Amino acid sequence: MTTTKKISSEPVIEVQDLVAHYGSREVLHGINLSIHDGEIMVIMGGSGSGKSTVLRHMLGLNTPSSGAVKLLGQDITRITSKEIDILRRNIGVSFQGGALFNSMTVGENIILPLREHTQLDEKTMQIMCRMKLELVSLAGFEDLMPAQLSGGMVKRAALARAIIMDPKLLFFDEPSAGLDPVVSAELDELILRIRQAMKTTIVVVTHELDSTFRIADRITVLDEGNVLMVGTVDEVRNSKNKRIMDLLGRRVREIKIDAEEYLNRLTGEQVRETG
C-alpha cells in the first residue's frame, strides 16, 4: 500500500482551548488541535476519553462552554446558521450508526445532499450515486431500503452519502466498529484512496489501533478530556507515556483511589474540604 503524505502547512481545522460540559461536569478541559489540508488525523482514546465529544463540537452539533472551532477558516461557534449551512456543503460525515433515513431507499439517501444543495441534472446525480456505491462495494444496492442491509453495508452506504458531494473535510465516527477485519481493512484502504484522489482532509475518531496505524498521518491521543499527545504513528507507538502505553498495550489502567472521596461518592456525601 502506498500513501501520499505530502501535507500542506495550512490548517483547515483548528480547535482552540475547547472546554465542554455535560451538565455541570466538565468533559473537555481545554483541547487544542490543528489539522492540515490533506491530512488524515486520527483521534483515539478509550471510552470516555472525550473523542466523540470533540467530534460533535467539530461538527457544530454541540456548543462549547468556551473556546473556538474553526473549519476552513470560519469559527463555527460564532457564525450564523445560514453560514454554517453553506459551510456544511464542504463537510461529509459518516456516523457510527449510519444515520440513514429508513423511509428512503439507499440511493435516495445518498443523493439527498445533492438534491438539497445543487442544481445538477437528475441523470448526473444518478451516475454520481452509482459511482459512490461502486466505490464502497455496494453496486446495485440503490433500490434497497436501509433495513434490508447488514450493519457493515449500512456503514458503507453512509460513507457513500458522506462523500457524494466530494467534501473538503470528511469526518468518520468509529468507521471500523462492527465490521469484520477484511471489510475494515478495505474501508481503511478506501479512506486512503479518497484522500489521495480528492485531497480530502479526513478526521477519524476511533479506538481501533490496527486501523489507526494503517491510515493516520498523525494521531491525537485523548484521555479523560485532555490531549495526551499529538504525533505521527511512530511517535505514538514509541511514546514512553504510561497512559499511552496502556492504551496501545490494551492494559487495564491503574485507577488511584482516594478512599475518602470514593466513600463520599458512594454515599452521595459532599467531599469535605481538608486542611
Next chain:
Amino acid sequence: MGELRAVTYKITQHAGYSVVHLKGDVDLSTSPIARKLILECIEAKHSVLVDLSEVAYIDSSGVASLVEGYQLAKTNGVEFGLVNVSQAALDVLQLARLDTVFPIHASLDDLSKVMR
C-alpha cells in the same frame, strides 16, 4: 474561449474529432456547463475528445458528465475519448476505476497511442 466561474473551455477540431478543452476546476458549480458542451457535440453526431491537460480538479459531478457523454456517444454511434489527462484528473478516474473504462489517449498528436 468561453468562461465559467472556475473553468474555461474551448472547442477545436482535430482529425475528425470535436475536441473539448477544459481548463481549471470542474466541480459541482461548473460541471453542468462542461456536460452541456460535451452532450451538444455528441448530439450533433460528432466524435468527441475531452482534453483534460489543464484540469486542476475534477469532482464526481465532472466525472459523471464524462460517463454520460461516453454512454451517449455509444448510443449515437460516434467515438468518445479523453486526451492529455492531467494527473489530478487521472487520480479521480482511478479512484472510480474509470481509467479502465474510458478510451484515454496520450496526446492529440498521436491518437493511435491509446493509454487504455
